[in-house]
Amino acid sequence: MASQQQNSKTIPLKVLVDKNSNKVVFVEATKDFVETIFSFLSLPLATIVRLLATATNNNSDQQHQQSESSPFLGNIKNLYQSVQNINSNDIWSSPACKQMLLRPRNPCESLLKELFLNIDDTESSIEYFVCSTCYKFTTFENLNCTCGNPPNKKPRNLDSESQGNNNQNGVFLRESGAMFLVSDKLKIFPSSKVNSLMMLVESGCSDFTQLEEVTHNIGKQEILNLLKYTLTSHEPLTNTILVSSSKIIDDPPNQYESAVRVMPSPSDSSKMNIKVVQSKSQNKIITIEDNGDFVDFIFSFLTMPLGSIVKLLGANSFAGSGCVGNLYKSVENLDPTSVLLNPGIVPQFGCPNQPLNIPHVQPPPTTYYYGTGTPKLEWDHYYDGYRTIEVTVEGGVISKSKGSIYNAKTLIALDPRPLNSSEEGVVGFLKRTTFYGVGGNLEVKPLSANFCLSYLKELSLPIDDLEVKVIPIGETEALMFLGAFLTSKLP
Ligand SMILES: [Zn+2]
Numbered sequence: 001m002a003s004q005q006q007n008s009k010t011i012p013l014k015v016l017v018d019k020n021s022n023k024v025v026f027v028e029a030t031k032d033f034v035e036t037i038f039s040f041l042s043l044p045l046a047t048i049v050r051l052l053a054t055a056t057n058n059n060s061d062q063q064h065q066q067s068e069s070s071p072f073l074g075n076i077k078n079l080y081q082s083v084q085n086i087n088s089n090d091i092w093s094s095p096a097c098k099q100m101l102l103r104p105r106n107p108c109e110s111l112l113k114e115l116f117l118n119i120d121d122t123e124s125s126i127e128y129f130v131c132s133t134c135y136k137f138t139t140f141e142n143l144n145c146t147c148g149n150p151p152n153k154k155p156r157n158l159d160s161e162s163q164g165n166n167n168q169n170g171v172f173l174r175e176s177g178a179m180f181l182v183s184d185k186l187k188i189f190p191s192s193k194v195n196s197l198m199m200l201v202e203s204g205c206s207d208f209t210q211l212e213e214v215t216h217n218i219g220k221q222e223i224l225n226l227l228k229y230t231l232t233s234h235e236p237l238t239n240t241i242l243v244s245s246s247k248i249i250d251d252p253p254n255q256y257e258s259a260v261r262v263m264p265s266p267s268d269s270s271k272m273n274i275k276v277v278q279s280k281s282q283n284k285i286i287t288i289e290d291n292g293d294f295v296d297f298i299f300s301f302l303t304m305p306l307g308s309i310v311k312l313l314g315a316n317s318f319a320g321s322g323c324v325g326n327l328y329k330s331v332e333n334l335d336p337t338s339v340l341l342n343p344g345i346v347p348q349f350g351c352p353n354q355p356l357n358i359p360h361v362q363p364p365p366t367t368y369y370y371g372t373g374t375p376k377l378e379w380d381h382y383y384d385g386y387r388t389i390e391v392t393v394e395g396g397v398i399s400k401s402k403g404s405i406y407n408a409k410t411l412i413a414l415d416p417r418p419l420n421s422s423e424e425g426v427v428g429f430l431k432r433t434t435f436y437g438v439g440g441n442l443e444v445k446p447l448s449a450n451f452c453l454s455y456l457k458e459l460s461l462p463i464d465d466l467e468v469k470v471i472p473i474g475e476t477e478a479l480m481f482l483g484a485f486l487t488s489k490l491p
Helices: 002-008 031-042 045-054 060-069 071-085 095-102 193-203 220-232 236-242 255-259 293-303 306-313 323-334 449-459 475-487
Strands: 010-018 023-029 129-131 136-138 180-183 188-190 211-219 272-279 284-290 369-380 385-399 436-438 444-446 466-473
Touching: 002 220, 010 031, 010 236, 023 031, 023 193, 023 236, 031 180, 031 220, 031 306, 031 323, 045 071, 045 095, 045 220, 045 293, 045 306, 071 095, 071 220, 071 293, 071 475, 095 293, 180 193, 188 193, 188 323, 211 220, 211 236, 220 236, 220 323, 272 293, 284 293, 293 436, 293 475, 306 323, 306 475, 466 475
Parallel strands: none
Antiparallel strands: 010 023, 010 211, 023 180, 129 136, 180 188, 272 284, 272 466, 284 436, 369 385, 436 444
């Protein structure tokens, strides 16, 4: 299996350790390592939550504390769980919507397959459902084919088994043969004597006799830890390689505001209105009432890749320790045209009324083929020659390569989202009939009088302390909201 192959792969690192402070000064590595950590920027937020949840950790207590004290990870986990907990079909506009939010596709998925070590397993773990009458397919469960029947086949994906080729050309890096230096704070430079000296000086190391070079082979689990620490710590390499604990630097409040590029909203018509219930005495938002547009917008954070979010908010303002910003700037310095600087959202995975300026990527069109089995050359005694026979596979097989399937049929993709009957285009993730309450910790629930009452009881706030306001949300407000979501503890 591809994932097992990825799990056992390691990348050698030369680690320069300051024994005095027990910290990593920098590591020297090939493109394989640098490209894998660059790929963090391609990950949609839901993928980050999912990958970190599966990461086994040796020092679970410490890691647990760290993710809890990081507003960024805490908030996206809450959002993910909120989506996970909504089961009612009265809320989702199609059964596929929940899956889209929890398992968004990576906008760079075809590039990631070329990486030596790819941590995003979304595509290889995707299941395909095929209607063998119409030759239509979908990756979403419970979605009916256009003929009205549910897809009847669950073919084996032949492509996921050949994942992870050792490509000599760089995927995200042009200087593929070179070595790179990666600082503890994830600043990355081509390896040179001058750059290593610069990093030594920057690290504050005063006693060069205390430096020690060690080799370390880093594997997928540790890379996942590195992803976690990149989002939560100011010394992710030290945390990952030396497994030392470090305190998280708390973000100064409202840090994002100064760097958020405030742009005028193109038109007032693109604004959505939300009704907010506020506590006058505590000056904080208790709950938000919305027709679905705003909740769609918040939910769509899960499908946004990290790189596009850093692009929107600015590398200096990004949540946490600044390491994500450093990573972003390193990509920019090494390749200003890199796709990772704004990977965008895979078509169909965004929210239709997106107030933010995130592009929808157009990946190269992929054709999938389906068949009932794979071809095999067999000696035929009767004809005295080879002929191709079919090795049937239960459920059939699916692949992007026509040649790997016996009697391959071209498949057409089903659109997971229902069309909007009254207007042009598709509806969002949620139905437009209900109102939704967004709690202070971004819990989204269908709004009912019952929910409101129990919530108010929980907060034990007097009724006369509450006031209701209508707030229009345009691009500026949406950016501020996203910034606040990533950097502060809510509410
Ligand atoms: Zn069909």
